[in-house]
Amino acid sequence: HAADAHRTDLMTITRFVLNEQSKYPESRGDFTILMSHIVLGCKFVCSAVNKAGLAKLIGLAGETNVQGEEQKKLDVLSNEVFIKALVSSGRTCILVSEEDEEALFVEHSKSGKYCVVFDPLDGSSNIDCGVSIGTIFGIYLIKDGVEPTIGDVLQPGKNMVAAGYCMYGSSCMLVLSTGSGVNGFTLDPSLGEFILTHPDIKIPKKGKIYSVNEGNAKNWDEATAKYVDRCKFPEDGSAAKSLRYVGSMVADVHRTLLYGGIFLYPADKKSPNGKLRVLYEVFPMSFLMEQAGGQAFTGKQRALDFVPSKIHERSPIFLGSYDDVEEIKELYASQ
Numbered sequence: 001h002a003a004d005a006h007r008t009d010l011m012t013i014t015r016f017v018l019n020e021q022s023k024y025p026e027s028r029g030d031f032t033i034l035m036s037h038i039v040l041g042c043k044f045v046c047s048a049v050n051k052a053g054l055a056k057l058i059g060l061a062g063e064t065n066v067q068g069e070e071q072k073k074l075d076v077l078s079n080e081v082f083i084k085a086l087v088s089s090g091r092t093c094i095l096v097s098e099e100d101e102e103a104l105f106v107e108h109s110k111s112g113k114y115c116v117v118f119d120p121l122d123g124s125s126n127i128d129c130g131v132s133i134g135t136i137f138g139i140y141l142i143k144d145g146v147e148p149t150i151g152d153v154l155q156p157g158k159n160m161v162a163a164g165y166c167m168y169g170s171s172c173m174l175v176l177s178t179g180s181g182v183n184g185f186t187l188d189p190s191l192g193e194f195i196l197t198h199p200d201i202k203i204p205k206k207g208k209i210y211s212v213n214e215g216n217a218k219n220w221d222e223a224t225a226k227y228v229d230r231c232k233f234p235e236d237g238s239a240a241k242s243l244r245y246v247g248s249m250v251a252d253v254h255r256t257l258l259y260g261g262i263f264l265y266p267a268d269k270k271s272p273n274g275k276l277r278v279l280y281e282v283f284p285m286s287f288l289m290e291q292a293g294g295q296a297f298t299g300k301q302r303a304l305d306f307v308p309s310k311i312h313e314r315s316p317i318f319l320g321s322y323d324d325v326e327e328i329k330e331l332y333a334s335q
């Protein structure tokens, strides 16, 4: 269609968030301002990722984070970018980052009512070979007129008011939910704007792909082992599933959201709580999955019901298409 080549009525992410917030009469534009700062952070990191090889941004920063992981230069840079973007929004009070041991309490003069938990750069091991990486974030809201405490972020994921991720992939995509569905925006590099390209994303009810680090199989528990075995050798005569595993949660979850299927980071004998962190990996992705019609399960309970007791706590996670997650839930229930 000729008109499609010159679309001029573009739904930018700012316009979209403004529209959504106008449904709440009490909203004073604070969330829209916060989101515009997150979006700025994503654009900055996207541009840094794109020129990483040219700008000497590849390699180690020389420090180790609280998780015991060696930080990459881009981990450190992205963390700084988001901290600055969030503090300068004037709308945040507590920030929790994968790369910082302690939560950051924003000084009073710049403080607002939102808490942001984030993984500034997800998929660090894929930086140096140019494979998709991302940023993950979740947002909580504190009560009006109350001094923020760490309890405001040690809350179940179902209390988040919004969650999302930005994927620095073959194109840069921001996927967002404010609690009424999931919407995807693609960065138009010539405009520098995120444009709504994937409205109201729904995950297929059942998928054909499973996504897991099978190198850990020897340490899995029985339910996980049995589930993955069934993916390969289905007992009900259905077709076997395909395996896809990038090793960047953002990329693996993004594909799962669009194509359907299941993403697993289970517990194993070496890491009884799995690897992924509850606040800024498990919760935001679980929030998006449920909003898209899928499910997220920890092996014991609905992921969004989990109550974290420390900010860098980990949990096993199984998330994706409704029917596929239902199957693993049944296996855990029967063991």
Ligand code: AHG
Binding pocket: 069, 098, 119, 121, 122, 123, 124, 125, 213, 247, 248, 249, 250, 265, 275
């Ligand atoms: P991060 O790079 O933020 O530390 O996260 C890494 C995570 C996640 O992106 C991915 O799903 C997982 O690590 C992959 O772990 P394995 O290498 O153990 O499969």
Ligand code: MN
Binding pocket: 067, 069, 098, 124
């Ligand atoms: Mn890390």
Ligand code: MN
Binding pocket: 119, 121, 122, 123, 249, 281
């Ligand atoms: Mn991560």
Ligand code: MN
Binding pocket: 075, 098, 119, 120, 121, 122, 123, 124
């Ligand atoms: Mn990270």
